[in-house]
Every structure is written in C-alpha cells, then in structure tokens.
Amino acid sequence: MPRKSVREMSAQERKRHSLTARVRRAIVRGTVLLGIVALIIGLGLYSYALADKYVTEAFNLSRNAAAVLTQVTDVSPSVESVMRIYNNLSEKERAQQNTRAYWELFSDVRSRDDYKTIESVLADFRLANDVNDIYLAVYDKKTTALVYINAYNDTDVEYAYSAGTWETVGKREIDRFWSWDGSGKLYYISYTRDYGWLCTSGVPIRDGDGHIKAFVLADVTMTGVAAAIGRFLIEYLLAITVVAVLFGHLLTRHMQKNVSEPLNRIAGAAEKYVRDRRAGEDISDHFSRETLGITTGDEVENLSLVMADMERDINEFEESITRITAEKERISTELALATRIQADMLPxxxxxxxxxxxxxxxxxxxxxxxxxxxxxxxxxxxxxxxxxxxxxxxxxxxxxxxxxxxxxxxxxxxxxxxxxxxxxxxxxxxxxxxxxxxxxxxxxxxxxxxxxxxxxxxxxxxxxxxxxxxxxxxxxxxxxxxxxxxxxxxxxxxxxxxxxxxxxxxxxxxxxxxxxxxxxxxxxxxxxxxxxxxxxxxxxxxxxxxxxxxxxxxxxxxxxxxxxxxxxxxxxxxxxxxxxxxxxxxxxx
Amino acid sequence: MTINTEKNGTALSVTLEGRLDTATSPQLDEALKASMPGITELVFDLEKLEYLSSAGLRVLLSAQKVMNKQGSMTVTNVNDTIMEIFEITGFSDILTIR
CATH class of the missing domain: 3.60.40.10 (PPM-type phosphatase domain)
Structure with missing residues (x-):
C-alpha cells in the first residue's frame, strides 16, 4: 500500500507523530523511572533513620536503667544466685520452665531484698517509658540462652519471664554482647511472633573488677516503622506524581513553544507554499523570519532560515526555467516555421x-x-x-x-x-x-x-x-x-x-x-x-x-x-x- | 576516434583511427588548431580511418588551406573506403595523396 502523504492524513493520524506527545511520554516515563530509583534509595535511608531512632531510644533507656541500678544496689548477688541454680539444672529440668515447679526453684532469690530493689527500679522504668520491657538478663554462653533475672511478664503464661526462665538466642548475639568494647550501640533487631519487629538494645553491668555480671536490656517494638513507611510511600508517590505531571507539563509547554509550534508553523508554511504554487499565487516569502516569526536561535530557527533560502532558490530556479522554456519554445516555434519554409523552397x-x-x-x-x-x-x-x-x-x-x-x-x-x-x-x-x-x-x-x-x-x-x-x-x-x-x-x-x-x-x-x-x-x-x-x-x-x-x-x-x-x-x-x-x-x- | 599527433620540428604527423564524423570532427579540429602553427609539413596517416563524413572533409579542407600558405600537406595510407569518398567528393583533386 502506498504511503499516505501528510496532506492526506487526518488530524488524529498527524497527532500520532506529534513531537510534543512523544516528549510528554518520554518525560513521564523518565520521571517515573527516576521516582522509582529515588524511592528505593529514599526508602532505605528513611528506614535506616527510623530504625536508628528506635535503637537509640532502646539503648539510652537501657543505659539509664543500668546506671540507676548500679547506683541503688549491687546486682551481683541476685544474678549469681539465679545463674548458680540455672547452671545446676540439667537440660531436661531447664526445659520445665514456665511451670510452677521451675518457678519455685527461684523463690529464694525472688524474696531477697536486693532482688526486690532491682524489681522495683525496673518496674519504675517500665512505667515511665513507652517500652515493651526493660529487664535484667544474662547471656549464657554455655547453653546459648538468654537467662532472665528480672523481666516483666505481659503474657498469658503464668510463670513466663520469671527469674531463671530463658530463651534460646543466636551465638552471634551472645558473642557480640559479651565482647562489646563500649563504642557505638549494642543492639539487634529480630522478629518475634508476639511483638512483631523488635529492637533489643542493652548495656552490660560490671562488678568492681570490671567483669560483666549481667545486661540491662530494653525491647522496643518497631510497630510504628511499617506504618511510617507506608505513610512515607503514599506521600512520596503523591509528591512524585505531582512533580512528574508538573515537570512534564512545563517541559511540554517549553517544547511546544520552542520546537513543536515553530515546526508546525514551518510545516504550515510549507503546505501553504505548495497550495499557493498550485493556485499560481505569486507570494515569495513563505518562510522568512518576518512571516514565521521564529527566533528560537537554535536548529529550528536554522531550519526556517534554510527553508527561506530554499524558497528563494526554487523561485530563482523556476524563473530561469521559465525563461529557458520560453526561449526554447520560441526557438522550436521558429524552427518549425523554418522547416515549413525550407520544405516550401523545394518543389x-x-x-x-x-x-x-x-x-x-x-x-x-x-x-x-x-x-x-x-x-x-x-x-x-x-x-x-x-x-x-x-x-x-x-x-x-x-x-x-x-x-x-x-x-x-x-x-x-x-x-x-x-x-x-x-x-x-x-x-x-x-x-x-x-x-x-x-x-x-x-x-x-x-x-x-x-x-x-x-x-x-x-x-x-x-x-x-x-x-x-x-x-x-x-x-x-x-x-x-x-x-x-x-x-x-x-x-x-x-x-x-x-x-x-x-x-x-x-x-x-x-x-x-x-x-x-x-x-x-x-x-x-x-x-x-x-x-x-x-x-x-x-x-x-x-x-x-x-x-x-x-x-x-x-x-x-x-x-x-x-x-x-x-x-x-x-x-x-x-x-x-x-x-x-x-x-x-x-x-x- | 583516436587522434595521434607527432611533432618533429616543423613536421607534424597525424594518425587517425576510427570514425571521423560530425561528433568527432571537432576533436580533430581542436587538435590541429593547437599544433599547426609553425608547421611546414603536415602528414595524415589514414590507414585505420573507417569512415569520413562531410564534417571530417571540412576539417581536412581547412587544414589543406592553411598548409597551402605555410608549407605542404600529404595524405598517406588511404584505404579503399576513404579513397572512394575522396574520389566522389573530388577531394582527390585537391589533396596530395600518396
């Protein structure tokens, strides 16, 4: 099928070729792509900042609690008592935690005055801060467990989190906590079934010789993080959309003003040029700066200048062709006449x-x-x-x-x-x-x-x-x-x-x-x-x-x-x- | 049409090959105009000339007229075809054919 000429196309078909539309699509695509990349980076940074906030909170709490605890009492006796009992238990006995029998094993410790002091100081901290728990515990290397000395039980299990109860933790965490040199923040983030994402941070409590006796730990639920990220996403996407649309609109306007419109004007002038020539109109400056008014100072203006030159050349060429053709016609008329004269000269x-x-x-x-x-x-x-x-x-x-x-x-x-x-x-x-x-x-x-x-x-x-x-x-x-x-x-x-x-x-x-x-x-x-x-x-x-x-x-x-x-x-x-x-x-x- | 000219002092020898007609005669005319001044002896070798039209004869005639004033002109190795043309047109009377 032969290609349609532009003249034969409908407005819609022409639009398909519109530069403006193409630029708009490219800008939207580009902005969205840029937005996605920025989103990934932003999300990472935001999540990190958010998490850091929780970590800092948990770390500061545990440090404060540790400081107060050391001020008011010596935790060593209570810790040592619990750990002694715990260490003397067989694996099977330890598995009996969260039972009354297990709970009773530690009732002596719980009745000690210094233990009660610990319990009350931690309880005060829990009350005063928006925190899941602040507790005293020992990372036991031998059994790779976190053994609670004093913790708050917010579960339905009656004897849970009482002194001597324990939880298996990773060896890596244990090593990190034990080998902490005091710089940075000691924390880890874990996912628990009961509390979701949980940030655990803490500081060690040392005895007079500097040996670590136990850890004051603070658990902070990171529930706010997901919600904050969700909010962030929505706001971000909204902002990106607004920016993309605005940006696309502005750039398109710019394109239209500086490229499409001048180009369309040149195309229009070219169409008019063809129409005028067919109609035999004698107009000779379809593409001049005065007629088109294109002063973009770039390739588009160049194009209009070239077109103007071309028109001038075509006109000159046409004039000379017309002249030559007229001359040729005159000669051929004369020659035809000469042919007849010559033929008539002969009988x-x-x-x-x-x-x-x-x-x-x-x-x-x-x-x-x-x-x-x-x-x-x-x-x-x-x-x-x-x-x-x-x-x-x-x-x-x-x-x-x-x-x-x-x-x-x-x-x-x-x-x-x-x-x-x-x-x-x-x-x-x-x-x-x-x-x-x-x-x-x-x-x-x-x-x-x-x-x-x-x-x-x-x-x-x-x-x-x-x-x-x-x-x-x-x-x-x-x-x-x-x-x-x-x-x-x-x-x-x-x-x-x-x-x-x-x-x-x-x-x-x-x-x-x-x-x-x-x-x-x-x-x-x-x-x-x-x-x-x-x-x-x-x-x-x-x-x-x-x-x-x-x-x-x-x-x-x-x-x-x-x-x-x-x-x-x-x-x-x-x-x-x-x-x-x-x-x-x-x-x- | 091939035109070979060989100048030897005031002697010029021109060898023609092919067809000397309306289209190619101007070539010979140009070549002669360029080399004839000062020549006292002009020799044409027509052995390989296949055809000679009136336009070609005209160039030869012009050359003959010039040579009448400044020396001599000889036409050599004329083959039968060309000889017949020379005879019909009477050029055999005015050219020195050897």
Missing part, C-alpha cells in the same frame, strides 16, 4: 508538371533535424530544358540550412540564364567561396535535360554517383567524372558530360544520407542495398521507386534515430511528346 507538389507527358518526376527530402542541408531542385529552364539538382551541404541543422538556401538560389539562377552545368557550378562555386569563412561546402549534382531529345548534360561537384536504369534493365551507378565540392576552393573547374536518356529510362539521384543510413548496430544501408531496393521497383513510376527505397531504409534502420538528411529524386524519361513510352507500356501490361 513539392506532385505531379510537378501535369501538362508534360515527356517525363515523370518525383522527389523527397527528410531532414534529420528540423531543417537540413540536403536539397533537390527541378525547374524548367525553357520549354525544352529541365534543370535537375541534387545537393548536400556539409553538416546539419540551421547552419547547413542557411548555406543550402544560398547554394540553391545561386545554382537555379545561373542555370536559368542558360549556362551549361559545368559553368553554372564554376560560377556558383566562386560566389560561395567569396564569403565562406566557416568553410562549409556543398556537393552538387546538376543536370540539364533536353526534353525533346533525352540528352542530359550534367556536371558533378563532389556528389554521389547517379543511378541510371535503362528501359527493361536494372539500376546501376553511373560513374561520372567528379569535380571538387562547391565552396571548398575558389577557381575550381568542373567537367561536363552528356548522357542520353531513352524512353523508359530512369535516373535516380540521391544524397549520402541514403547509403549512410545506419541501424542500431552501426551497420550502414549502403549502395548495394539501395540498388536492390531500386531494382525491386524498377518497373514502377518514380514516386513508387522513391517510396520503395524509403521503405527499405526504414526497415533497415528500424528503431535507430535518423542521423543524416535523406534526399532522393527520380525522373523517368518517357520520350518526346509524340510517343509516350510509359503510357504504351502500361497499356501492354
């Missing part, structure tokens, strides 16, 4: 002498160009003498045609004065040579036929051999005596010869365009083919003879362009007025 009405029964004559000239340098001529010098001319000017076209005119007139005029052919040629040659700076020349065969006797006096100035046909026989070339071409050199003399035509004889004179007619393979028609064509029509009237040769040439050259002028003349001598051989023969046929 071309046949039969030429309907009242003369002694001879029949026919001639034709086909120029290769509009006008040619070949010519034939025949005229009655007086009642008994017929002048016959066949000539070929060197070259073709207008120069040859001009030269031909002069030659033709000179030859005819001299012949009409009754001069013999050789003398006519000599005089005409001298005349032509006088003003022949271009060194053109013309080959001429001139004959004067004495009608009453058939005596043909002829002279040849460098022209082709005439072909003669004696009644009842074939055509053959008559190798006459040749003189030099006319116009070549002043003072040339020409030889004259006499040939007698008998009733039924035919004379065929022609120019070299016949023999040199060339087919597309550069083969020439040649004199042999000419003679064959002539013989094929030897019994016919002169007109038929010439048409036969003409037809043979056409068949031979076929598609190839005619290169040279082709001119032929044939005369049949039918005898003196008393006996008309041609008519006789026709009757006996």
């Amino acid at each position: 071309n009405i046949f039969p030429a002498f309907p009242e003369r029964t002694e001879f029949d004559i026919y001639a034709a000239m086909t120029p290769a160009k509009e006008v040619g340098g070949d010519f034939y001529d025949f005229f009655l010098v007086d009642d008994d003498h017929l002048g016959l001319v066949m000539a070929d000017v060197s070259g073709k076209g207008v120069p040859a045609a001009l030269f031909m005119m002069v030659s033709k007139i000179l030859i005819k005029n001299y012949t009409m004065t009754g001069l013999a052919p050789a003398e006519v040629l000599r005089k005409a040659n001298d005349q032509i040579c006088k003003n022949n700076r271009e060194q053109m020349f013309v080959t001429v065969w001139l004959g004067v036929l004495e009608i009453s006797t058939g005596r043909l006096t002829a002279a040849n100035a460098g022209h082709e051999y005439p072909a003669i046909m004696r009644a009842g026989r074939g055509f053959e070339l008559y190798k006459d005596k040749h003189g030099f071409v006319m116009g070549g050199m002043e003072g040339m003399k020409y030889t004259e010869y006499v040939l007698t035509l008998h009733p039924g004889d035919k004379l065929f004179i022609y120019t070299d365009g016949v023999a040199e007619a060339t087919d597309s393979d550069k083969n020439m028609f040649g004199l042999d083919r000419m003679l064959v064509a002539l013989d094929g029509a030897s019994g016919e009237a002169p007109r038929t003879v010439i048409e036969a040769v003409s037809g043979a040439i056409d068949d031979f050259v076929n598609e190839a362009a005619q290169f040279d002028d082709i001119t032929m003349l044939c005369i049949e001598y039918t005898g003196a007025a008393e006996g008309n051989a041609y008519e006789d023969r026709k009757q006996t046929k």
Whole structure:
C-alpha cells in the first residue's frame, strides 16, 4: 500500500507523530523511572533513620536503667544466685520452665531484698517509658540462652519471664554482647511472633573488677516503622506524581513553544507554499523570519532560515526555467516555421508538371533535424530544358540550412540564364567561396535535360554517383567524372558530360544520407542495398521507386534515430511528346 | 576516434583511427588548431580511418588551406573506403595523396 502523504492524513493520524506527545511520554516515563530509583534509595535511608531512632531510644533507656541500678544496689548477688541454680539444672529440668515447679526453684532469690530493689527500679522504668520491657538478663554462653533475672511478664503464661526462665538466642548475639568494647550501640533487631519487629538494645553491668555480671536490656517494638513507611510511600508517590505531571507539563509547554509550534508553523508554511504554487499565487516569502516569526536561535530557527533560502532558490530556479522554456519554445516555434519554409523552397507538389507527358518526376527530402542541408531542385529552364539538382551541404541543422538556401538560389539562377552545368557550378562555386569563412561546402549534382531529345548534360561537384536504369534493365551507378565540392576552393573547374536518356529510362539521384543510413548496430544501408531496393521497383513510376527505397531504409534502420538528411529524386524519361513510352507500356501490361 | 599527433620540428604527423564524423570532427579540429602553427609539413596517416563524413572533409579542407600558405600537406595510407569518398567528393583533386 502506498504511503499516505501528510496532506492526506487526518488530524488524529498527524497527532500520532506529534513531537510534543512523544516528549510528554518520554518525560513521564523518565520521571517515573527516576521516582522509582529515588524511592528505593529514599526508602532505605528513611528506614535506616527510623530504625536508628528506635535503637537509640532502646539503648539510652537501657543505659539509664543500668546506671540507676548500679547506683541503688549491687546486682551481683541476685544474678549469681539465679545463674548458680540455672547452671545446676540439667537440660531436661531447664526445659520445665514456665511451670510452677521451675518457678519455685527461684523463690529464694525472688524474696531477697536486693532482688526486690532491682524489681522495683525496673518496674519504675517500665512505667515511665513507652517500652515493651526493660529487664535484667544474662547471656549464657554455655547453653546459648538468654537467662532472665528480672523481666516483666505481659503474657498469658503464668510463670513466663520469671527469674531463671530463658530463651534460646543466636551465638552471634551472645558473642557480640559479651565482647562489646563500649563504642557505638549494642543492639539487634529480630522478629518475634508476639511483638512483631523488635529492637533489643542493652548495656552490660560490671562488678568492681570490671567483669560483666549481667545486661540491662530494653525491647522496643518497631510497630510504628511499617506504618511510617507506608505513610512515607503514599506521600512520596503523591509528591512524585505531582512533580512528574508538573515537570512534564512545563517541559511540554517549553517544547511546544520552542520546537513543536515553530515546526508546525514551518510545516504550515510549507503546505501553504505548495497550495499557493498550485493556485499560481505569486507570494515569495513563505518562510522568512518576518512571516514565521521564529527566533528560537537554535536548529529550528536554522531550519526556517534554510527553508527561506530554499524558497528563494526554487523561485530563482523556476524563473530561469521559465525563461529557458520560453526561449526554447520560441526557438522550436521558429524552427518549425523554418522547416515549413525550407520544405516550401523545394518543389513539392506532385505531379510537378501535369501538362508534360515527356517525363515523370518525383522527389523527397527528410531532414534529420528540423531543417537540413540536403536539397533537390527541378525547374524548367525553357520549354525544352529541365534543370535537375541534387545537393548536400556539409553538416546539419540551421547552419547547413542557411548555406543550402544560398547554394540553391545561386545554382537555379545561373542555370536559368542558360549556362551549361559545368559553368553554372564554376560560377556558383566562386560566389560561395567569396564569403565562406566557416568553410562549409556543398556537393552538387546538376543536370540539364533536353526534353525533346533525352540528352542530359550534367556536371558533378563532389556528389554521389547517379543511378541510371535503362528501359527493361536494372539500376546501376553511373560513374561520372567528379569535380571538387562547391565552396571548398575558389577557381575550381568542373567537367561536363552528356548522357542520353531513352524512353523508359530512369535516373535516380540521391544524397549520402541514403547509403549512410545506419541501424542500431552501426551497420550502414549502403549502395548495394539501395540498388536492390531500386531494382525491386524498377518497373514502377518514380514516386513508387522513391517510396520503395524509403521503405527499405526504414526497415533497415528500424528503431535507430535518423542521423543524416535523406534526399532522393527520380525522373523517368518517357520520350518526346509524340510517343509516350510509359503510357504504351502500361497499356501492354 | 583516436587522434595521434607527432611533432618533429616543423613536421607534424597525424594518425587517425576510427570514425571521423560530425561528433568527432571537432576533436580533430581542436587538435590541429593547437599544433599547426609553425608547421611546414603536415602528414595524415589514414590507414585505420573507417569512415569520413562531410564534417571530417571540412576539417581536412581547412587544414589543406592553411598548409597551402605555410608549407605542404600529404595524405598517406588511404584505404579503399576513404579513397572512394575522396574520389566522389573530388577531394582527390585537391589533396596530395600518396
């Protein structure tokens, strides 16, 4: 299917190609992509900051609690008592935690005064702070467990989190807590079934020798984190959307103002340009700065300037084409006129002498160009003498045609004065040579036929051999005596010869365009083919003879362009007025 | 059409090969105009000339006229085809053919 031109497209189809729409899509895509990347980074940073807040809170709480605890009491005895009992238990017994029996194992510890002090200090902290629990515990390396000394039980299990109860923890956590050097914050975040995400942070409590006795730990639920992140996401997405839309809108506006609109204006101007040209309007500045008003100072303005240049060039080109075409038309009109004038210069009405029964004559000239340098001529010098001319000017076209005119007139005029052919040629040659700076020349065969006797006096100035046909026989070339071409050199003399035509004889004179007619393979028609064509029509009237040769040439050259002028003349001598051989023969046929 | 010119002092020898017709004659005309000044002996070798039209004859005639004034012109190695053209046109009368 052929592509639609832009002119044929609907507004919707054009929109598909809109730069603005494309830019808008690209901007939205880009902003969204950027937003997602920023979101991932932002989320990470936000989560970290949020988590850090919880960690700091838990860490500060545990540090404060540890400080207060150490102030008010020595935790060592209670810790040691619990751990002693715990360590003496078998694995199986330890598994019995959260039972009354297990709970009772530690009742002594729980009743100690210093233990109660610990319990009350921690309880105060729990009450005063928004915290899951603040508790005292020991990370036991041997059993990889966190053993509670004092913790708050907020579960349904009655004896949970009492002194001596324990929880399995990772070895890594244990190592970290035990090997803490006091820098940074000691914490870990874990997920528990009961409290969800939990941040556990703590500080060790040391005895007088600096040995770690236990840890004060604070658990802070990070429930707020998920909600905060959710809120953050919504707000962020909202903000990104607003920014993307705003950004897209602004950029699109910018694009429209600086690119699309100017481009559309140029496209519109181009359309108008085409419309105006078709309508023949004479407007010459469709693309100028004044008309389009594009001052973007970038490629778009460049384009408009180039278009303006192009319009100017096209206009100039068109003007010159119009001028050249007009000139060409004028020349071709003149040439057509010249063709007619030249054709009219040659006797071309046949039969030429309907009242003369002694001879029949026919001639034709086909120029290769509009006008040619070949010519034939025949005229009655007086009642008994017929002048016959066949000539070929060197070259073709207008120069040859001009030269031909002069030659033709000179030859005819001299012949009409009754001069013999050789003398006519000599005089005409001298005349032509006088003003022949271009060194053109013309080959001429001139004959004067004495009608009453058939005596043909002829002279040849460098022209082709005439072909003669004696009644009842074939055509053959008559190798006459040749003189030099006319116009070549002043003072040339020409030889004259006499040939007698008998009733039924035919004379065929022609120019070299016949023999040199060339087919597309550069083969020439040649004199042999000419003679064959002539013989094929030897019994016919002169007109038929010439048409036969003409037809043979056409068949031979076929598609190839005619290169040279082709001119032929044939005369049949039918005898003196008393006996008309041609008519006789026709009757006996 | 191939034109070979060979200058030897004031002698110029021109060898023509191919067809000397309306299309190629201006070439020969140019070549001769360029090399003929000062030449007293001009020799044409036409052995390989296949065809000679009236335009070609005109160039030869011009050359002959120039040489009539400044020296001599000879046409050599004329083959049968070209000889026939020279005879028909009467050029055989005015050219020195060897």
